[in-house]
Amino acid sequence: MLKKITTAASVIALCALAACGSGSGGAGNGTGSSGGDAITMGFAQVGAESGWRTANTKSIQEEAKAAGIDLKFSDAQQKQENQIKAIRSYIQQKVKVIAFSPVVETGWDTVLLEAKRANIPVILTDRAIDSDDTSLYKTFLGSDFVEEGRKAGDWMVANATGPTNVVELQGTTGAAPAIDRKKGFEEKIASKPDIKIVASQTGDFTRSGGKQVMEAFLKSQPKIDVVYAHNDDMGLGAIEAIKAAGKVPGKDIKIITVDAVKDGMTALANGEINYIVECNPLLGKQLMELAKKVVKGENVPARVVTEEGAFNQEQAKAALPNRQY
Amino acid sequence: MKNRLLWPIVALVALLLLNLIFTPSFFALRIQDGHLYGGLVDVLKNGAPTLLIAIGMTLVIATRGIDLSVGAVAAIAAAVTCVHIGTSPDFGTALAGMAIALVLCAVLGLWNGFLVAGLGIQPIIATLVLMTAGRGIAMLVTEGQIITVNNNAYRQVGAGFVVLPVSILISLAVLGLVAFTTRKTALGMLIESVGVNPEASRLAGVKSKTIIWTVYVFAAVCAGIAGLMISSNVSAADANSNGLWIEMDAILAVVIGGTSLAGGRYSLAGTLLGSLIIQTLTTTVYTIGVAAEVTLVFKAVVVITVCLIQSPKARAALSFRKVAVAS
Numbered sequence: 001m002l003k004k005i006t007t008a009a010s011v012i013a014l015c016a017l018a019a020c021g022s023g024s025g026g027a028g029n030g031t032g033s034s035g036g037d038a039i040t041m042g043f044a045q046v047g048a049e050s051g052w053r054t055a056n057t058k059s060i061q062e063e064a065k066a067a068g069i070d071l072k073f074s075d076a077q078q079k080q081e082n083q084i085k086a087i088r089s090y091i092q093q094k095v096k097v098i099a100f101s102p103v104v105e106t107g108w109d110t111v112l113l114e115a116k117r118a119n120i121p122v123i124l125t126d127r128a129i130d131s132d133d134t135s136l137y138k139t140f141l142g143s144d145f146v147e148e149g150r151k152a153g154d155w156m157v158a159n160a161t162g163p164t165n166v167v168e169l170q171g172t173t174g175a176a177p178a179i180d181r182k183k184g185f186e187e188k189i190a191s192k193p194d195i196k197i198v199a200s201q202t203g204d205f206t207r208s209g210g211k212q213v214m215e216a217f218l219k220s221q222p223k224i225d226v227v228y229a230h231n232d233d234m235g236l237g238a239i240e241a242i243k244a245a246g247k248v249p250g251k252d253i254k255i256i257t258v259d260a261v262k263d264g265m266t267a268l269a270n271g272e273i274n275y276i277v278e279c280n281p282l283l284g285k286q287l288m289e290l291a292k293k294v295v296k297g298e299n300v301p302a303r304v305v306t307e308e309g310a311f312n313q314e315q316a317k318a319a320l321p322n323r324q325y
Numbered sequence: 326m327k328n329r330l331l332w333p334i335v336a337l338v339a340l341l342l343l344n345l346i347f348t349p350s351f352f353a354l355r356i357q358d359g360h361l362y363g364g365l366v367d368v369l370k371n372g373a374p375t376l377l378i379a380i381g382m383t384l385v386i387a388t389r390g391i392d393l394s395v396g397a398v399a400a401i402a403a404a405v406t407c408v409h410i411g412t413s414p415d416f417g418t419a420l421a422g423m424a425i426a427l428v429l430c431a432v433l434g435l436w437n438g439f440l441v442a443g444l445g446i447q448p449i450i451a452t453l454v455l456m457t458a459g460r461g462i463a464m465l466v467t468e469g470q471i472i473t474v475n476n477n478a479y480r481q482v483g484a485g486f487v488v489l490p491v492s493i494l495i496s497l498a499v500l501g502l503v504a505f506t507t508r509k510t511a512l513g514m515l516i517e518s519v520g521v522n523p524e525a526s527r528l529a530g531v532k533s534k535t536i537i538w539t540v541y542v543f544a545a546v547c548a549g550i551a552g553l554m555i556s557s558n559v560s561a562a563d564a565n566s567n568g569l570w571i572e573m574d575a576i577l578a579v580v581i582g583g584t585s586l587a588g589g590r591y592s593l594a595g596t597l598l599g600s601l602i603i604q605t606l607t608t609t610v611y612t613i614g615v616a617a618e619v620t621l622v623f624k625a626v627v628v629i630t631v632c633l634i635q636s637p638k639a640r641a642a643l644s645f646r647k648v649a650v651a652s
Contacts, residue, residue: 047565048464048469048470048471048563048564048565049563049565049566050471051470051471054469054470054471057469075464075469077460077565078565078566170617173617173618173620174618199614200616200617201610201611201614201615201617201620202617202620204566206563206566207471207559207561207563208555208558208559208563208566208567209566211558211559212367212371212607212608212611213611215367215371216364216367216608216611216612217611219348219350219351219353219363219364219367219612220347220348220350220351220364220611220612220613220614222350233471236559237559240484240558240559240560244357244362244484245357245362246357246358246362263471263473
């Protein structure tokens with residue numbers, strides 16, 4: 001008797017399981033065919049380390065809403081392992097497209113291969129990866145960091161009078177913007193041998209980092225003429241350190257930064273920074289357009305560059321009232 | 326006691342000498358705008374938050390606990406204060422903001438104490454909860470933005486000077502207070518007894534649970550003040566980077582100072598030395614021009630060396646003569 005009941009129960013259970021299986025399968029197919037309307041995008045952000053990044057996040061979130069794309073957003077707090085975890089979870093959730101700004105350049109092959117096998121296209125935003133296999137991602141949308149470094153270098157070469165000692169505040173070690181902005185700058189100043197980088201250290205793209213490193217440089221370097229900071233926030237930290245040393249930022253020590261966020265532009269307009277190369281964070285709209293094309297299977301260029309310029313003090317005064325971020 | 330502090334002192338002196346060799350002007354001090362200015366002053370100013378957190382951590386570790394949430398608590402304190410201050414330049418607003426933040430930190434400390442003493446969860450797990458969630462709370466408060474403030478009263482906490490940096494004066498005052506209340510009364514002994522054996526202490530009439538709650542609340546308040554220093558130093562609250570990994574620096578400072586993670590005996594002087602070693606190490610990296618790519622390796626080598634010379638076994642193994650005498 002007991003045996004019969006168990007058999008009956010297991011048969012019922014099996015039927016239920018089968019029903020569930022077919023049910024979910026049907027639903028899966030359903031969304032698959034109507035995928036053109038509701039695109040789900042998984043976005044793995046680096047973190048919120050600077051005002052620039054926050055503007056970038058905001059632009060992506062707002063433009064996703066405007067484009068009717070369902071955005072799943074995660075913040076990796078500057079850790080590669082968190083970003084890999086987020087990407088894996090997007091693969092499991094079967095999103096239509098994955099976009100992310102890689103924290104560092106290397107170590108992405110495995111997780112991107114997983115995405116490729118699951119047939120989920122990947123778009124890189126703002127930072128590139130270093131991989132031999134370019135089929136791992138569809139396109140890279142973002143600024144040309146080497147070009148930004150070159151613009152900073154050009155200004156340096158044009159405005160240098162006599163021997164110039166430059167100290168450099170690098171971004172997070174190993175991050176693409178830090179490597180490329182350094183490279184572009186060095187490339188340009190190489191033409192003038194009397195411009196020298198006398199010290200270079202990472203300030204991790206943060207204000208506290210920039211301030212601490214600059215404080216140490218001010219003590220260890222006998223003569224500093226120019227600070228080249230890889231982002232505004234480190235430059236703002238350096239301003240504090242220079243003031244504390246009894247010198248005038250922008251006059252005694254000139255400052256070049258990259259980004260052009262509102263706080264940086266304010267300092268530029270006030271004469272505390274001398275030149276800012278723009279790095280445009282508002283790439284949300286372009287990203288959503290690319291995402292739609294990629295999901296439809298259309299061809300997209302492998303590299304899309306965002307539009308950006310540079311500001312001196314007068315231009316900053318004019319541009320500041322309309323600055324959104 | 327003397328012997329325990331000998332090796333940290335040797336390490337600190339060695340680091341300072343290294344700076345002197347690479348930067349002869351490292352020890353130069355001058356008066357700038359009415360306050361002291363120089364490399365050593367920077368070490369004190371930037372080391373103040375780590376020292377403060379390490380003091381709280383010392384007491385927690387003495388009760389055989391650990392507090393991983395201090396970095397997140399520091400971020401919350403900074404976020405709450407800066408959001409409260411907003412664009413106001415008032416002294417009163419800054420004071421109110423800091424008071425609110427520190428009360429909130431005490432509440433967070435109560436939460437940690439509740440998990441550890443009340444529910445009996447292992448400290449490393451209990452405080453991991455707030456370590457992870459706390460940064461989220463701070464992000465929520467700042468809405469993910471970096472909040473820049475322009476308030477001269479608030480600036481004083483982390484960037485102000487009364488001859489010496491205000492921040493180190495605060496940290497040293499707290500150190501003095503803790504040394505006095507725990508060493509001149511029985512409190513220190515009670516804390517150590519809880520660390521050695523909480524159950525035996527309870528049976529002997531020590532209120533173990535109350536002591537555990539107290540040390541977690543104290544650690545959280547210390548973390549809160551440290552958070553204010555860090556954010557005030559740059560006049561901005563950055564929920565993401567404020568106090569990031571400072572719990573590890575603080576634990577390392579306590580351990581380098583000779584306090585055992587197994588609880589019991591603790592050394593506040595050791596913690597002071599440990600904090601100074603860690604900050605001097607960071608400053609050394611910047612001054613002697615270690616390349617950014619090898620910074621972490623350089624730090625790791627120094628920390629491992631310091632830990633090794635503190636271990637009697639490692640010292641014995643390095644010295645053949647001692648081994649020969651022993652055998």
